Amino acid sequence: MARWLFLIAGVYLLYRWIKGKNSTKLNREDALKSMSDKAPEILEPEVMVPCQYCNVHLPQSTAITFEQRFYCCEEHLHELDIAGWIGFANWRPSPNYDVRPENIQPDLVVIHHISLPPSEFKNKHSSHYIVDFFQNKLDPNVHPYFAEIAGQKVSSHFLITRSGELIQFVSTLNKAWHAGVSSFLGREKCNDFSIGIEFEGDGESAFEDAQYKTLTALVKRLSASYPNLQFAGHSDIAPDRKTDPGPFFDWQKLKKETEISPKNLPYGVTFR
Structure with missing residues (x-):
């Protein structure tokens, strides 16, 4: 009787061993299959x-x-890079520029105003026409005034729109075509040694706080690269031809916000 019990027990143990071995093999095969089904993760x-x-x-x-x-x-x-471009400005390069005379760096900032079509900014956004104008892309068929000026080739280094957006057209290393026939304290050809900044406006209405805020940031950055910059309006350097930036430009605000020395404002801070 005991021999039969040992025999039965032996058969049972052999069965359990064979079953366990087959189960391990199946589990290993399933694991390998699962791994092969997964696509390898590629790190870009x-x-x-x-x-x-x-x-x-x-x-x-x-x-x-x-x-x-x-x-x-x-x-x-917010820096001015070695090529003369401000990082926080929108870059819209103009073909209208020349290389500055040898060994000449800008030491004058000239403030202008511009509006295309005249005073249109009061009704809708129109600064893109100024960009077109400075890039020689202005369509003369869009507005009668454009037909009068479309052939002109002019530019400025910077434009500050009514919303305070800063747009740069010409590197500060080069001279833009903004001043024309002009004289600053006896020095002719102001384009040679100046940086032109256009304010979007018409000279008949106040400029926006956002424009002065951008101007302040720009002036501080320019002054860091070009120490002792002086400041004037287009009307100061071409009084017989120009009236911009006009009586609504706040020179006192510019002086206060940028902490410009009075000696760098040779025409004073009065509205003019």
Whole structure:
């Protein structure tokens, strides 16, 4: 009787061993099949981009992006780079410029006003026409006034729109065609040594606070690169031809916000 019990027990143990072995094999096969069914995870390499200002390369995901340009930090976004372009401006290059005379750096800022069509900004957004004008793309068929000026080739370094947007057309290293026949304290040809800043406006209405805020940021940045900049209106350097920026431009506000020295405002801070 005991022999039969041992025999039965042996058969049972052999059955359990065979079953366990088959189960382990099936589990291993299932695991291998599951792994083969999963697509291998491919890690895409991080896109590296150069900082527009310092040229240091950094991951695009960590860069500050502005107009498809990349910056490594806020400070560099607000700098004037070595090519004469401000980082926080919208760049709309104009073909209307010349190289400055040799060894001449800008030491004068000339303030203008412009509106296309005249005073149209009061009714709707129209600063894009100024951009077209400075890029020689103004359509003379859009407005009668455009037909009168479409053939002119002019530019400015900067435009500040009614909303405070800053647009740059010409590098500060080059001279824009903004001053025309002009004289600053006895020095002729002001384009050679000046930076032109256009305020969107018509000379018949006040400028916007947003425009002065942008002007302040711009002047501080320019002054850091070009110490001892002096400031004048177009009417100051071409009094027989021009009246801009006009009686509504607040020179006192400019002086206060930028902390310009009075000696750098040779025509004073009175409305004119």
